[in-house]
Amino acid sequence: MVGFLSNQWYAAATAQELGEKPLGRRICNEPIAMFRRRDGSVAAVTDRCPHRKVPLSIGCVVGDDIQCAYHGFQFNGSGACTLIPSQKDVPTGAFDIRSFPAVEKYALIFVWMGDPGRADPALLPDFHENDSPGWSAAHGYLRVAANYQLLIDNLLDLTHLPFVHKTSLAGPGIVENPIRVEVAGDIVRARRDMPNVDPAPIHRVLRHFPGKIDRYQDFEFRPPVYIHLNLGANPAGSDEDRSIPHHVVMNSLTPETETSTHYFWSIAQCVNPDPAVMQKLYEMNKMAFDEDTGILEAQQAAIDADPHGPPLGAVAGDHAGVLARRILTRKLAEEAAGTP
């Protein structure tokens, strides 16, 4: 799969990352400079001064404008050039730059990479657990030198847990139990039930279990790059309500280039408000995602080194990933054809 969906929101930063200074990030191969206006609202413009091409993100914020670090040109959040210090007038339009719709939601900053007129808030992923009352959340960011689709594959096929995350997320029952997958429009949902198994290390952090557990994993993929994981563990055989998530992992797998990805992840839980529990949970996930990074970067390097080889193989564990790829491929073709 080559290319990126354009008319989509992409997570571009955590809300906390963007303070008083601009932040530059390449998103879908486009350099983007984000900054906050005085009212805290977020703006995103092309990260390249039209004068000498210096990245605007290495400059600073002046009022509601971003100022170039080189000759002090200023641009507002709509991309209009508002000041050229070495001359009195700003020629109308000649030095304007592209701006991108940007919103802050669920403790993340999302940027719309396509036609601004079509920027639809309804397409934002539902990551409300990041900042909802009663939930504790922790955030992480990793730059992974691998195509974003490889990260989607990784998260939709958790049969890698026993092999990659031996001391944290691994546990019996994962490879033994099938995943059930359904597609609803552009959404892939999947579920794996693992009844009557020993708790994985991460379950023991969150809650005390005297014996076996009923473990389950609910997956929701929505284009272009969002995966919501609902990770459940109840005492084996109990009739605890499973309709309400209590431990989720939310993943934004934003393409930087064709071979690198900004991975924004967060874990949220409403089981145990103890900050020490949250810290431990963060560390365990951080270690796990670092382990994934090692695998994914080795995978990308092997793919790059084998340009004429066969495509990736697929087995039972890849069921959800294959369907997600199919949706992305269809939507890329639709965008290429100009179909909404």
Next chain:
Amino acid sequence: MVGFLSNQWYAAATAQELGEKPLGRRICNEPIAMFRRRDGSVAAVTDRCPHRKVPLSIGCVVGDDIQCAYHGFQFNGSGACTLIPSQKDVPTGAFDIRSFPAVEKYALIFVWMGDPGRADPALLPDFHENDSPGWSAAHGYLRVAANYQLLIDNLLDLTHLPFVHKTSLAGPGIVENPIRVEVAGDIVRARRDMPNVDPAPIHRVLRHFPGKIDRYQDFEFRPPVYIHLNLGANPAGSDEDRSIPHHVVMNSLTPETETSTHYFWSIAQCVNPDPAVMQKLYEMNKMAFDEDTGILEAQQAAIDADPHGPPLGAVAGDHAGVLARRILTRKLAEEAAGTP
């Protein structure tokens, strides 16, 4: 602008850099090995042994020859192979290499990259303040990962001072006052007068000013890569003689490759003989040129990442730089056409 002027002197080293060992540097994409003969004179030859292609500059000097580090082949300053250790005879001419006219002047070593018969000392830049009586000078070298023309642009448009060099060279009046530019043959001269302004930090190092100053910047660009800056500061309204420079910055912006530059800079002043003043002046300029390097390398990276984008923009501050580029473009076309 692509390519380099060939029939020109390029600064290739400071005189102090070249001691008893050879020094290798890529100049205009040509690997050059410089060395000193026993009488101290400088030789420059292709930095590649014709036997196994090993760089001669990692070898040593033997008498008046440079010796290859691998099998001990020797070459004199004219490029003639004088010794092949594993055989008795040196086949005439078969292992000779190219030599380049080289001179030491103004504490710099210059190498002529074109037709040796046209190596004209009159084309050397006048950087006499580097080693004239009554002047104190300090030298610096930076390798900058940016095309040399971007460095020329930088030095001919000092409206970047208030933004890039906030704590050293910045000061009021720079962006507010126009630059007056004139072209005389291949030379671009420019001047900016900034009357009745507060002294910049660097002025306070050199001299005590009780109040405002009349500040001025005189620029002289001469091809291919030389910029002489005459930086003046007199007490505001005084009738001090402005015809004689007292604080100059001399810049050689020698191309290494299309995207990297050897930047040789020196500052010289005849105001204050105190070595501590010179040390402070050196540190301030060093910091400023490091700041420029950060900007210039970000600029080059942005240009490289935007191969199909529009060209660089130009505004009032770029007047001198635009004229310098025009001269270089014309001279490159002349060389391509075989016109002297």
Next chain:
Amino acid sequence: MVGFLSNQWYAAATAQELGEKPLGRRICNEPIAMFRRRDGSVAAVTDRCPHRKVPLSIGCVVGDDIQCAYHGFQFNGSGACTLIPSQKDVPTGAFDIRSFPAVEKYALIFVWMGDPGRADPALLPDFHENDSPGWSAAHGYLRVAANYQLLIDNLLDLTHLPFVHKTSLAGPGIVENPIRVEVAGDIVRARRDMPNVDPAPIHRVLRHFPGKIDRYQDFEFRPPVYIHLNLGANPAGSDEDRSIPHHVVMNSLTPETETSTHYFWSIAQCVNPDPAVMQKLYEMNKMAFDEDTGILEAQQAAIDADPHGPPLGAVAGDHAGVLARRILTRKLAEEAAGTP
């Protein structure tokens, strides 16, 4: 010379390097994963899982199989896929990978890169001094960023010793005395006699010489990448038997890519059983081969930077190397033509 001989054994590791964990190495541009079965025998397979292309060598050994680090697929030493954890069955053949004949001999592991049916033990180099009674041996490994042929050239032209290895292997008589070369089929043999010379530093480590020595170097090159050096030093004028080697250096110059080489070297001697002598000998050779690496990598970089330049030159010292290149060129042409 471009490309690699295929129907050949290549040293791929020292025996000691391959323990309980798999070892991955690119050989002739092919990624190879080596591992030991429970009986200690060596297997070699393509270092790329057919499922998601992750290198198998970052996995582990399970029984007689190598296990992928990502989703736990297993493969035996013949390359057959034996386990896919996320499903019950392994589809016959669909996930099999290539295996390579591999043998352990002379303290090295050799892998056959061509048609397995033609893997001929008679083509292994005779490096028996590595593990013969009465001999002490030490092994080294260097990854050198240079084409393997440049390393062959280096070892077949020891006139570089006085220039590159001034404090270890250098000595009088090397460049002054000719090398005599003979070709027997695919083998190049050469000899240089250096009568009545001062001992080099390395000779003094091995044995006490009261005066001058008769020094000699016997070379044997055999395709694709093996050079056996027999380095002799007898008291000058003595009638010591020279037919039996007592100090040898064995070199395997295995291509990693077109521009990088796995250099496996060993020294062996039957003169002095003192471990301190062996340690000193090891250190001296290690230093010397590090010196070679510096030269060879500078050479490769200079070749890469000069793609349109003339070919490498050759002089008297290159006689053996030229003949070795001729054999390799002929054999490459034979392989390309399908001739055995």
